[in-house]
Amino acid sequence: MTDDAPQKGGRRAARPRRKSLAGRLMLWITVTITALWLVAVGFGALIMHDEFGEIYDSALQETAERLTPLLLDDLRRRDDLETPQRIDASRPPAEEEYLSYQVRDLTGRVLLHSHSATARPFEAPLRTGFWQAGNGRIYTATAADGTIFVQVKDTAEEREEATREGSLALLLPVLLIVPITIAAVWLAVRRALAPVETLRAAIAEKDGGNLAAIEATHLPVELQPILRSVNLLLARLRAVVAAEREFTSNSAHELRTPIAGALAQTQLLLTELKDAPARTRAQQIETSLQKLTKLTEKLLQLARAEAGIGVAETTFDIADVVGVVVTDFQRASDDAQRIRFSSELAVPRLCEGAADAFAIVLRNLIENALLHGKAGAPVDIRLTGEGNVCISNAAPRLSEAELVAVRKRFARGRTAAAGSGLGLSIAERLLQQMRASLVLTSPIPGRVDGFQAEIVFPAAG
Known part of the structure; x- marks a missing residue:
C-alpha cells in the first residue's frame, strides 16, 4: 500500500511533516545566540549591580565624612537641643532628595535631621561603618570625641533604579544585535547550504524519464561521496532499463513469429476444408489466434512502456x-x-x-x-x-x-x-x-x- 492509499473511514494517511536542515540550523543557532546574549546581559547586570553598590557606598561614606564637621559646627551654634531640629526649616524641601541624614548623640537621640529625614532615629547602630536597612543603606560617621554620630542614608529605590536602567541599557542593544546576527547567520547558512540545495534539485529531477548522470560541478568535498553514490545508482538503473528493453524486443520477435505462423497455417487450412463442422472450428481457431495476436501486441507494448521506451535524450x-x-x-x-x-x-x-x-x-x-x-x-x-x-x-x-x-x-x-x-x-x-x-x-x-x-x-x- 502506498502513502496515498485511503485509510479506514475514507481518510488518507497523514504524511509526516518534512523538516528542513536549514530550518533546524537556524532554529538552534537563533536559540543559542539569544540564550548567550541573555546570559551575557544577566552577568553584566550582576557585575553592574555590584559596581554600582561600591560607587554608592563610596559616595555615601564621603558625604557623611564631609558633613560631620559642618553639622558639628551647626550644633554648637544652636541653643535648643532638647527637640530634634530640622536643618534650615524655612527652605521648602526639594522634589526629590536621594540622601537624608541625622545627627545623634550617645543615647541615640536625634539632634538634627535633614528635610527628607524624620525625627525618628534610623535603625542603624551607633558605630562607624555601613548598615543595610530595610529601605536603604546607612553609613555612620563618628565625631572626634566619640559623642556625636552623623548617619547618612540613601534609598534602596535609587540603587534599584540605577541597576534597572543600566540593565535596560545593556538589553536594548541586544534587541538590535540579535536580529542582525540572526540575519547574518541566515545568509551564511543559505550560502553554505546552496550546494546541498543544488544537489537536491538535481536528484529531484531524476525519474523514469531522466537517468543521466549528475554533473559534479562546484560541490564541496563532503557532498562528493553522495554524488558518486547517486551516479552509481543511476548507472545501474540505466543498465537495468537497457536490459529490459533488449529482453522486450527479443520477446516481441519470439512471440510474434510462432503466433503468426499458427495463424497462417490456420488460414491455409481454411482454404482446404470443405466440411462445414471442421471449417467452423478452424474459423474459431483463426478468431482466437487473431485475438491472441492483438493481446500479445498490447502486452508487448505494455512491457516496452514499463521498460521506459519513452525515455530518450532526443x-x-x-x-x-x-x-x-x-x-x-x-x-x-x-x-x-x-x-x-x-x-x-x-x-x-x-x-x-x-x-x-x-x-x-x-x-x-x-x-x-x-x-x-x-x-x-x-x-x-x-x-x-x-x-x-x-x-x-x-x-x-x-x-x-x-x-x-x-x-x-x-x-x-x-x-x-x-x-x-x-x-x-x-x-x-x-x-x-x-x-x-x-x-x-x-x-x-x-x-x-x-x-x-x-x-x-x-x-x-
Missing part, C-alpha cells in the same frame, strides 16, 4: 508524428473515411522523448476511438495551437467514476466491442515518460455526449 516534431500515424490509419484502416484530421499549429512543436513511443500512444488512442466510438460516427483528431493533441469520438456520456475506471489495466467501459483494456494504460505510461499527461473528458466540451482524450505536453521552454 526530440521529435509532434506534427510530423501525428501526420504519419493519421496517414497510416487512412491508408490501412477499414474505417479510414471516419478519420478527420485538422491542425491549428503554425510553427513546429518539438517534444523530448522517443517518436516511436509517441506513435504507439497515438495508435492506441485512435484505435480506441474507432473501436469504442459510435459506429459510422467520425473520429476527430485535432492538433491545437499549443501543440496538444485532441482525439474525440461520439459515445455515450461517461460519469466521473467511469472515467477513473477506464484508466486501469484490463478495465473496459460500457462497450461490447473487442479489446484488451490496455490501450489507455499503455498511452498514459508512455506519456508520463515524455513528461506529458493524458486528460480524459466526457462529454466533449460544448456537447452533451462524446468522449475526448487530450494529450497535453509541458509548455515549451
Whole structure:
C-alpha cells in the first residue's frame, strides 16, 4: 500500500511533516545566540549591580565624612537641643532628595535631621561603618570625641533604579544585535547550504524519464561521496532499463513469429476444408489466434512502456508524428473515411522523448476511438495551437467514476466491442515518460455526449 492509499473511514494517511536542515540550523543557532546574549546581559547586570553598590557606598561614606564637621559646627551654634531640629526649616524641601541624614548623640537621640529625614532615629547602630536597612543603606560617621554620630542614608529605590536602567541599557542593544546576527547567520547558512540545495534539485529531477548522470560541478568535498553514490545508482538503473528493453524486443520477435505462423497455417487450412463442422472450428481457431495476436501486441507494448521506451535524450516534431500515424490509419484502416484530421499549429512543436513511443500512444488512442466510438460516427483528431493533441469520438456520456475506471489495466467501459483494456494504460505510461499527461473528458466540451482524450505536453521552454 502506498502513502496515498485511503485509510479506514475514507481518510488518507497523514504524511509526516518534512523538516528542513536549514530550518533546524537556524532554529538552534537563533536559540543559542539569544540564550548567550541573555546570559551575557544577566552577568553584566550582576557585575553592574555590584559596581554600582561600591560607587554608592563610596559616595555615601564621603558625604557623611564631609558633613560631620559642618553639622558639628551647626550644633554648637544652636541653643535648643532638647527637640530634634530640622536643618534650615524655612527652605521648602526639594522634589526629590536621594540622601537624608541625622545627627545623634550617645543615647541615640536625634539632634538634627535633614528635610527628607524624620525625627525618628534610623535603625542603624551607633558605630562607624555601613548598615543595610530595610529601605536603604546607612553609613555612620563618628565625631572626634566619640559623642556625636552623623548617619547618612540613601534609598534602596535609587540603587534599584540605577541597576534597572543600566540593565535596560545593556538589553536594548541586544534587541538590535540579535536580529542582525540572526540575519547574518541566515545568509551564511543559505550560502553554505546552496550546494546541498543544488544537489537536491538535481536528484529531484531524476525519474523514469531522466537517468543521466549528475554533473559534479562546484560541490564541496563532503557532498562528493553522495554524488558518486547517486551516479552509481543511476548507472545501474540505466543498465537495468537497457536490459529490459533488449529482453522486450527479443520477446516481441519470439512471440510474434510462432503466433503468426499458427495463424497462417490456420488460414491455409481454411482454404482446404470443405466440411462445414471442421471449417467452423478452424474459423474459431483463426478468431482466437487473431485475438491472441492483438493481446500479445498490447502486452508487448505494455512491457516496452514499463521498460521506459519513452525515455530518450532526443526530440521529435509532434506534427510530423501525428501526420504519419493519421496517414497510416487512412491508408490501412477499414474505417479510414471516419478519420478527420485538422491542425491549428503554425510553427513546429518539438517534444523530448522517443517518436516511436509517441506513435504507439497515438495508435492506441485512435484505435480506441474507432473501436469504442459510435459506429459510422467520425473520429476527430485535432492538433491545437499549443501543440496538444485532441482525439474525440461520439459515445455515450461517461460519469466521473467511469472515467477513473477506464484508466486501469484490463478495465473496459460500457462497450461490447473487442479489446484488451490496455490501450489507455499503455498511452498514459508512455506519456508520463515524455513528461506529458493524458486528460480524459466526457462529454466533449460544448456537447452533451462524446468522449475526448487530450494529450497535453509541458509548455515549451
